[in-house]
Amino acid sequence: MRxxxxxxxxxAATGPADRAAAExxxxxxxxxxxxxxxxxxxxxxxxxxxxxxxxxxxxxGRSVRDDVRTRPWADERRRVxxxxxxxxxxxxxxxxxxxxxxxxxxxxxxxRTGVVDALLEKAPDDAAGRAGEESRIRGVLLDAVLGQHDxxxxxAFDGRSDRLTGLARVAEHAGWWWPFEKAVVICERPLRLxxxxxxxxxxxxxxxxxxxxxxxxxxxxxxxxxxxFLRELTALTPERIRDEENAELRRVMLEYYxxxxxxxxxxxxxxxxxxxxxxxxxxxADDEDVVMVEVVNSTPEPDGSHRTYWLRVPPTTRTAxxxxxxxxxxxxxxxxxxxxx
Amino acid sequence: xxxxxxxxxxxxxxxxxxxxxxxxxxEPRDARGRMVxxxxxxxxxxxxxxxxxxxxxxxGPFGPMLLHLPEGGRVVHEEHAAIPLPKGWYRVVRQRExxxxxxxxxxx
Numbered sequence: 001m002r003x004x005x006x007x008x009x010x011x012a013a014t015g016p017a018d019r020a021a022a023e024x025x026x027x028x029x030x031x032x033x034x035x036x037x038x039x040x041x042x043x044x045x046x047x048x049x050x051x052x053x054x055x056x057x058x059x060x061g062r063s064v065r066d067d068v069r070t071r072p073w074a075d076e077r078r079r080v081x082x083x084x085x086x087x088x089x090x091x092x093x094x095x096x097x098x099x100x101x102x103x104x105x106x107x108x109x110x111x112r113t114g115v116v117d118a119l120l121e122k123a124p125d126d127a128a129g130r131a132g133e134e135s136r137i138r139g140v141l142l143d144a145v146l147g148q149h150d151x152x153x154x155x156a157f158d159g160r161s162d163r164l165t166g167l168a169r170v171a172e173h174a175g176w177w178w179p180f181e182k183a184v185v186i187c188e189r190p191l192r193l194x195x196x197x198x199x200x201x202x203x204x205x206x207x208x209x210x211x212x213x214x215x216x217x218x219x220x221x222x223x224x225x226x227x228x229f230l231r232e233l234t235a236l237t238p239e240r241i242r243d244e245e246n247a248e249l250r251r252v253m254l255e256y257y258x259x260x261x262x263x264x265x266x267x268x269x270x271x272x273x274x275x276x277x278x279x280x281x282x283x284x285a286d287d288e289d290v291v292m293v294e295v296v297n298s299t300p301e302p303d304g305s306h307r308t309y310w311l312r313v314p315p316t317t318r319t320a321x322x323x324x325x326x327x328x329x330x331x332x333x334x335x336x337x338x339x340x341x
Numbered sequence: 342x343x344x345x346x347x348x349x350x351x352x353x354x355x356x357x358x359x360x361x362x363x364x365x366x367x368e369p370r371d372a373r374g375r376m377v378x379x380x381x382x383x384x385x386x387x388x389x390x391x392x393x394x395x396x397x398x399x400x401g402p403f404g405p406m407l408l409h410l411p412e413g414g415r416v417v418h419e420e421h422a423a424i425p426l427p428k429g430w431y432r433v434v435r436q437r438e439x440x441x442x443x444x445x446x447x448x449x
Contacts, residue, residue: 094368195383197381251440298344311438311447339343339344341421
């Protein structure tokens with residue numbers, strides 16, 4: 001777990017790269033792969049700028065990603081696996097990489113999608129031209145070493161492998177990078193990263209992820225949203241929410257606006273009430289009803305008040321107890337906590 | 342059955358625990374030596390159990406996690422009151438939320 005905490009912080013690190021340390025890491029990684037250090041190291045302000053820089057490289061030689069990253073990892077994984085045995089390897093991975101895997105993989109994939117979308121804005125209008133351009137951009141993105149977003153793998157090998165020291169050093173100090181025989185393109189880290197408690201990209205007041213050159217991703221509780229949509233959120237009305245035709249965006253609007261406020265202002269009536277909470281239903285045009293249980297946190301806040309919150313449940317739910325039980329995967333008749341805090 | 346925020350801890354009869362689980366290796370403990378039932382990715386706040394015992398990841402009807410407390414224990418969290426747990430086996434369930442076409446985990 002100690003390595004997991006360290007690498008969780010590295011994966012989420014923001015602010016300027018330590019360029020000298022990262023470049024030293026690059027040279028160490030090349031050395032460990034038996035390659036001479038690259039002649040040129042080019043810095044880019046975001047993965048978007050990185051893709052452009054890679055495409056503009058003149059005579060960089062072949063990609064050495066396999067030599068520098070993939071092969072050393074595979075070899076080290078095999079070595080540690082043999083050393084620990086299958087059970088030991090599983091235990092190691094469970095306590096390190098597995099804890100970070102989903103979060104960093106999802107973040108990296110969101111960045112890839114954002115880069116592709118941004119670059120395709122300038123692509124030709126015809127479908128074949130766009131498809132060709134997209135596949136070329138994705139090809140460049142696939143050649144990246146993910147730096148800080150390789151945290152999950154690197155956590156598993158921390159303290160166990162000298163051979164991966166260079167890769168780890170780059171990851172601790174910089175973002176994505178592209179190794180070629182004669183040149184390296186390496187990216188700055190984000191300036192800001194906002195996530196919710198579950199680790200999903202989340203910001204209602206601006207970009208959830210922004211790099212120094214302005215390349216940014218907007219998201220609300222993990223759901224990608226357009227920048228202009230967020231600007232509109234502060235001026236929402238119940239009518240505007242009802243009129244939104246895109247069901248996903250309407251869901252975001254409801255969450256931002258607050259179910260409680262929407263319930264109050266739209267005159268919704270509780271459907272059912274019992275000792276577990278209150279069941280509410282909002283009918284929406286051309287979409288399934290929103291059915292929610294309103295529950296009160298048992299532990300008082302520091303000021304003595306009890307926090308009320310809403311959880312959406314399946315539209316077939318008929319009672320509050322049935323709804324709360326569903327949130328824990330149980331039937332209403334067996335849900336009976338002896339103690340709740 | 343005990344509930345601390347978005348985590349439900351359900352007592353399981355010892356004879357109902359699958360035999361391979363009783364010998365399975367436990368999840369690693371955190372830096373403070375606790376068994377972490379659920380961790381908040383950003384705040385680092387955790388539903389965690391102190392004391393002797395084991396937390397076993399187990400897919401299937403008893404999963405995703407089974408908790409064994411041979412001497413009992415306490416489940417703690419930065420924002421919730423602690424709950425004492427008698428000795429025995431427990432199934433740990435995370436709260437979920439309905440989304441049309443999907444289900445997502447709740448994190449408090």
